[in-house]
Amino acid sequence: MTYPNGNPQVGIWMYQNSGGTAIEAKLVAALAERGITAVTGLNLRDARALGGRIVCNGVEMENLAAFLSYNAGEQSQFQVYLYQVLSQSIPTINDFNAFALAEDKFRTSHWLTQHGMQTADYRLCHKHDMAGLREALHEFGGKLVYKPTDGWGGVGIVKIDSEQALNMLTPFLTRTDLRYFYVERFINYDNTDYRIDVVDGQVVGCYGRKAPKDDWKTNITSGGTVFVRELNDEVAELAIKATQLLGLDIAGVDIIYDREHERYVVLEVNTIPAFATPEQEALGINFNAKKIDAMVGLIEKRVRNQLAKLNTKVA
Template identity: 30%
Template sequence: MKIGILAFSDPQFAKYAFVEEIAATIEAKGHVPVRLYTPQLAFIRTDGKLVITHNGEPLEKIDVIIARPNFLEDPSSHAYPAQLLEQAGYRIINSWPSYWYAKNKLEQHVTSLTNGLPMARWAIAKRTSEIMLAADKIGFPVVLKVSFGSFGRGVFYADSKEVLRPVADYLTSRNAMPIIVEEFLADADRKDIRVFVVDGKVIASMERTAPPGDIRTNTSNGGSGATYQLSDRERDLALKAAKEYQLEIGGIDLMYTKEGPVVVEVNANPGFEELQKTTNVSIAGAIVDYAIKVATK
């Protein structure tokens, strides 16, 4: 069986797509990995046919493709590879539009509101004056986020108007996209919960703690992971979030509040290096096992 791994970058920038980790697991299970990189793909329509090439050669038959959308910018320009691959008959795991919803932080807030997923108090605004107004209504401290980004990049903390205003001025002057303002959840004590979901099931979870002097829990930025036993309420919320975002494979980030868990973020390209170390669960194995299951249906 041939199992593709689709990274949305050239190979030298695909570290956080975990292509090699997944490829090694595919080989260990007796199958053939096919590494795909979107810059090397070309889609050519002539004479009523769609021809797809990869690195200049016709794309071979692949039983199933695992999408690893490791881009940081606006996901709209990354829709076409999965769309056209599916048009050509390839089965994509975490296809369009699921990764578009998950990679777009603005859409995450809209989708969560539409589907009744609990979140911290939030606002979306484009001008400094509206950002300041939103922060007043939410209450300090607040967290600012840019519309697109991963690994904690584009996340800012402000505990007063004096701190917030220059940050808001900077973000709105350099970025035409709206800015997200969120309540800072002090109850969470600089911790969150990463839940890894595959095929509607929780595979593993861990508690992440931000490093000293930071609020960001991302382990790529120095955050640390520890084993964590989910409550039924947390498990149900993580599974509901994955379902609403149509994610076959997803990382759901939750935070604790006195009122119960809330969704912080949904990830279509969740990293798993620290999670595997912390829990001794083979996340890559779970991903590949699901791909095999899909391909043999």
């Protein structure tokens, strides 16, 4: 494979809000220092697949040495579908199979639990198995959380803390085109969590999030706020283990402390964890430089491996 100016090329689609433009510029500059050219703006929304190729904004995607898709808020089914196809041809960070596993909340909890990690108690029920849902409400101490198995930012998550609340939700569940519903035991915690960023098997950042007054969801999009939080070894090890079990290159692991059972619980694993915004950096949450360095090192490693593989095929 030959590239313009001799440098291998990688593709990047990066979110542009909340400081994303500046992060992208730093990634591009750091990759250039390592002899790697970054082609930006490769939003697969603009791509077409034909003749054995995926072409996006004039770039034949299969000719790239690697691709980084880092935009959680603008993903569509079309983009994810092409991402899956692209992962079969070139290194994508994260690999699609790992990405798809971690994007599914039920599959994530089920897989981690099977491998001995503590997650929230859960149940997956057929949409017409209302008896199973009622059993879960009683078994989980009268409080559970309904979650869509996909999505992000706390969208669609509903707390159910009584038979009356369940009765109000039941007509909605039975009328939708959902094939199943997923619920978790509501965990008694202090309305704060840890968000731990992991890149290539190492922790690169940690901060805390706190739910707004009279609420319980810590997501920033749900009104949560961030604060500086010290990381302990146990939480760090849980985050790394969860990331590795899911096969992810990059992850943001959400962990809370279960006060009733006195243990840490892996609540969710995010595949596109945001960098600290300029406002968050002003609060002292300063992990962006370390995260960028780790991501650049990861991309370089994947590029070198890809080039070595291609050269072996040619030889």
